[in-house]
Amino acid sequence: MPVSDDFYAGVRDVAPVVVGIIPFGLIAGAAAVDAGLSGLQAVGLSVIVFAGASQLAAIELLGDNAPLVVVVATIIVVNLRMLMYSASIAPQFREVAARWKALMAYVLTDQAYAMSLTTFRERDVARRGYYLGTAMPLWVVWQICTIVGVVVGARVPAWLPLDFALPLVFLALLVPAIESASTAAAGLVGGSLATLGVGLPYELGLPLGAVAGVVVGLATAPVARLARGVTGR
Amino acid sequence: MTAADAVVWTAILLGGVATFAIRGSFVFLYGRLDLPALAEAALGYVPAAVLAALVVPAVLTVDGTPVVETGLGPVAAGRALLASDRVLAGALAAVVAYYTEDVLPTIVVGMAALLALGAV
Secondary structure, eight states: OOOHHHHHHHHHHHHHHHHHHHHHHHHHHHHHHTOOOHHHHHIIIIIIOOHHHHHHHHHHHHTOOOHHHHEEEEEEEHHTTTHHHHHHHHGTTTSSSSSHHHHHHTTTHHHHHHHHHHEEEEEEEOHHHHHHHHHHHHHHHHHHHHHHHHHHHHTTTTTSHHHHHHHHHHHHHHHOOSSHHHHHHHHHHHHHHHGGGGGSSTTTTTHHHHHHHHHHHHHHHHHHHHHHHTOOO | OOOOOOHHHHHHHHHHHHHHHHHHHHSSSTTOOOOOOOHHHHTTTTHHHHHHHHHHHHHHHHHHHEESSSSSOOHHHHHHHHHHHHHHHHHHHHHHHHHOHHHHHHHHHHHHHHHHHOOO
């Protein structure tokens, strides 16, 4: 089967997911200008970083005039999960030429990863074609939505609490991430410490809370496993 | 106050390069790079910890000021939290997020609840 057919199969499969990122992309543009970034900077974030949750976290910090190192460290921490995706999808791409790998790495997202890996396990499709078919529409729509968000965001009426949209996006991502007692402990500690650290200099509450949450998650994992064993689940 | 232009652009460039390195890591170094078990386990807790650290302070504070008085006893603090528009709207949005696992309905319900509670 030629590569292009599998590309279109990827496009078809990812279409409903693409619709789902539209509001998120609009907010990435609108929140950036709302926080005081220029339109060009908002689009620069979407093109150069191209990772929604980390973009919104960076926008929030830049709006609060946080130091450079805290902003960059936060982007890295928020995007660390993609290290797992990279490790898990790498065997599928081992036959792909290096010049394509660069493009394929750049457009790696939660959605393209999940959709492609599920399909790779179910049926035999051209790896490069299908993967790019899922990843490229997400990239194109993300950029368009950012630009629309920049234009519209400057005209959002004052009574609409746009600043509340940011935590709501993170909330929609957080709830499915709580999938066990130890991830719940990680979230509880991360959220509590970050809140207690709101007054800290350099916006350090966020990275400190996140690191403490990961440590507590790791520490409680054996306890949670033990508890499951006792109840026989 | 927003960060200076140079800081914003440097953050975008460094953040972009680091993110590309994370995405490409294993794709480029397949077979030559092994993730230690502890690191892999730690990565599993990153989403929950980071997202909670982003959500909870943003719901409980506005421009660095807590939505409820600090220094209250646990009962009084709990009661004050339950009376806060942002907390109630956030809780409702969390329920929607749980059932739909979708960004759009979560935003719509959360924003609508905040507006409605503010109008009461």
